[in-house]
Amino acid sequence: MLGFSLRSLWNRRFVAGLTVLAIGLSVALILGVERLRDGARDSFANSASGIDLIVAPRGNSVQILMATVFGVGGTGTGMTWDSFEWLEDRPEVAWAVPIQMGDNHRGYPVIGTDASYFEHFRHSGGQPLALAAGTFFTGEGADAAVVGAEIAVRFGYAPGTVIVNAHGSGEVSFDVHDEAPFIISGVLARTGTAVDRMVFVTLEGFDTIHAQEETPLADPLDPAAMPSDDHDAHDDHEAGDEHEDHDAHDDHEAGDAHEDHDAHDDHEAGDAHEDHDAHDDHEAGDAHEDHDAYDDHEAGDAHDDHDAHGDHKGTEAGHDHEPDRINAVYVGLIDRTSVLGLQRAVNERPSDALSAVLPAVALAELWGITGTAERAMRLMAWAVALAGMIGMVVMLSATLDTRRREFAILRSVGATPARIFGLIVIEAASLTAAGLILGLVLLTVATFVTDPILSARFGLRLGLNVFGASELAALFVIFCAGLLASLVPAVRVYRMTLADGLSVRL
Amino acid sequence: MHPLRIERLVYRWPGAERNTLEIGALSLASGESLFLFGPSGCGKSTLLSAIAGVVEVPKGAIRVADQDVGAVHGGARDRFRVDHIGMIFQVFNLIPWLSAIENVLLPCTYSRHRRVRAGDNPEGTARRLLSELGLADPSLASKPANELSVGQQQRVAAARALIGKPDLILADEPTSALDEAAKAAFVDLLARECAEAGTALLFVSHDRSLERHFDRGVDFLALNEGGA
Incomplete structure (x- = not known):
């Protein structure tokens, strides 16, 4: 009976193919939206792990999170080194990592920081950063740079390679600091987070490239800057x-x-x-x-x-250079319960206008913002699925009249009306199943094609992950919807075959 | 065993004012061929539908292979039909996208009874039937049915009705789409095959020129005493 249905569909392969395509596209869209959403959330959540508080110049918490953790966009005007030291001196702070931003290397964000970054940064649920080759900043000069795995792979970088950064965050830059090259000291192991697409340089090195271009404006008395x-x-x-x-x-x-x-x-x-x-x-x-x-x-x-x-405190042993201004500070606390108190203290600090961002809270805020778009996209995807289902019902129904004779013949050779009813349901089930398979194939191909682009542009890794329970549920719902939709033409056929009997005349 | 025995059959289409069928008695013996003639629209096809169990008939009126058609209901009637009856229609007898041989084998897919009676190798039986009906060319047998000529299609339909040796074949004007020469050849072949298989044949037509190919002929108007 399945073979018969498939033969029958093959006989109408053009229309059947279009129907399968419509269902397949909707399946790919539904699962794609979910995967994009989950991929984005996972990437963000993994990138922000281990940081209790991000302190940056006053601004929107989502923007601060995006800029500091994800390397997308920027923060407001820099915060002073004073504030960094003040933070570091707070009793509840276990560690503080200064972050400088605003430059790019061939489109990838450049982060100015110090060795403590590699010591304290955690990703993907608590894993520390590891080196694939070379060393961190330790023992190197001001021109040391550590690059993320993706950058190293894409441009073929290895320890010893000399790189040049550019001002701003665009991929195309006319303002290249080629007078201040960096020598790569280390390549990080792949993390699957935004770190893979970042270049880390020393605070001193980061300042150097700006000091040189800003010579006329800079304070001639600033010994550190130049x-x-x-x-x-x-x-x-x-x-x-x-x-x-x-x-x-x-x-x-x-x-x-x-x-x-x-x-x-x-x-x-x-x-x-x-x-x-x-x-x-x-x-x-x-x-x-x-x-x-x-x-x-x-x-x-x-x-x-x-x-x-040196007099200040023992904790800041790594800071052998003091920049004038930095863009953000990652803060780790001794006791996480003190996070709200510190946040309040930061917000109330009069000398600098600062914001203290809790990564988890900012993420929740971000999902609140993107939630509406997500819902709209999901609605669209399901609407396409509905259109695909309607297309299938139209296809099955439209051919019923021309197939009346076929059903009469089948009845004359012993097919019961129930079997003919089943025939239609099986055809619909086959179309839907083929649509599901096509959708998964489309999704896999699309993932395969877009993954490098998404991960290069947004640090977003979809991965060829196996089906989650929710995806299986979605597939099941679509399949059931297909069966349900097939009842419309199947019931018509059932009635028709009962009424027509064997004597349909054309 | 009588392939067909009709006694005091009265049938009225639902909503009709008069009885469509009022037949006192009609029966066929195994291997017997009966030519039933009458003008179009007199109820011949209704009689065939009644025998095939497509319309509801009163109990005890029609017996096919000694079984009361009126007592069998629903899907069982469809299975009963394919077990005992082969049918040939005027035109469009075949599923167009199945090959000739697949069309012939259709009753065997729906009836275990017919499959068993078609022998150890139903496909070989189907090929033999086709070649006996003048479709010996293997390329014809594997062609989709809609690529065959009308004459070839009717012969494929005949082979399908014959496969698995049903007790009775109902043929509803199967020659109406054929030319004169093909008509005679077709009827001749069909009658001969039925006789060989021991299958009774009830052949309905308005064309009395075919009567000579059959064991006996009956005027439907005379048979259907009170009918329309």
Whole structure:
């Protein structure tokens, strides 16, 4: 009987094929929407694991999450290093990882951070980052870079490769920092998260490429941002008014310079930024004092800074460079229950406008936003399935009149009306089943084709996963819908064969 | 055993004002061929439907192979029909997308009785029947039915009615679409095959020129005393 139904369908293979195609497309669409949704959620959830709080310049929590964890978009204007240190000093904070963003490497986001990132970052439910080759930043210079697995594969990078980054986040960039290349120190093992498509550079290296282009705007007294420029300035001084400088210095020492030095002593003990502020004040004031300030720098301002930080706390051993501004901080807590208290403290901090984002909450918020679109897409997919079913009913019904004779013949050779009813149901079941199979094939092919694109563009990995229970349920529902829909023509046939008997005349 | 025995059959189409059939007695012996003639629309096809159990008939009026057709209901009647009766219609006897040989074998797929009686190799039996009916060419046998000529199609239908040696063959004007020469040849072949198989043949037509091929002829109008 199945063979007979299949032969009958084969006889109408063109229309049957179209029907199967319609059902197949709807199946692919329904499952595709679900897989896209699940894939997106899994990717996001995996990427954000292990981080208790993300602190970034005040902004929308979803945007902050997208930018910092996923490398999509950006955060607001940078937060100060002060705030980072303040965070790090909080008693409830176990670790804090500074994040700098805004550059790209051939379209992939570049993250400026330090070695603690690799120590604390967790993905896919608590797994630490592992190296496929090379080393992390440790022991390397400022030009060290660690690349994600996907980037390494795509561009054939290995430790030792020299890469150049560009400003901004677009794939096509005219503003390439080719004067500040990085040398790849390590390649990360594949994680299946956004990390695969990120380039990590040191904070120092990240600042260097910007320092050079921003030379005219940057604070000439900032020793950290541009050590080389600083030296240039020095040369100028030495070639030019060096003597005068020294003279002036002597004068100061003899005269009212004590006050100035006192001030400097304070700065060394305190904070580098306050130090700069103080310098600005000096510049605004007296030229001699300004030179004096230079002397201080020559004497080893940078060293002072380091010393000062060394005094701060033992936890920040990894921070051997202090950028002026950073974009975000990943925070891990000693006790997760203190997360709300810290969040409040961050939000209420007056000096910097900051937001503290709980990744899980931001994710939930994101799903709230995308939920409407998801529902709309799902509705569309099921509407296409409905259209496919209607198409099948139309196809089966439209051929009934021309097949009346066929049914009469079957009855004359002993087929009962119930068997003819069954024939129609089996035809519908075959069409639906073929549609399901075609849909799965289409979905697999589509996944295969789009997976590299999705993962390159959005870090979204669909994978050729086996069916989940929900997918099987969807397939089952579609199959049952097909059977149900077939009852419409089947009942008609049943009535028709009873009424026609064997004597249909054409 | 009588392949067919009709006694005091009265049948009226639902909603009709007069009885369509009022037949006192009609019976066929095994291997006997009967030519039933009469004008179109006089109820011949209704009689065949009644015998085939397609319309509801009163109990005891029609017996096919000694079994009361009126006492069998629903799907059992369809199975009963295929077990004992082979049918040939005017035109369009075949499932167009099945091959000739598959069409011939259809009764064997729906009736175990017919399959058993078709022998150890039903397909071989079908081929033999086809070749006896003048369709010996194997390429014809495997052709889809709708690619055969009308004459060939009717012979395939005859082979299908004959396969598995049913007790009775009902033929409803099977020659009406054929030309004169083909008509005579077809009827001749059919009658001979039925006689060989011991199958009774009830052949209905308005064309009295065919009467000479049969054991006996009956005027339907005379038989159907009170009918329309």
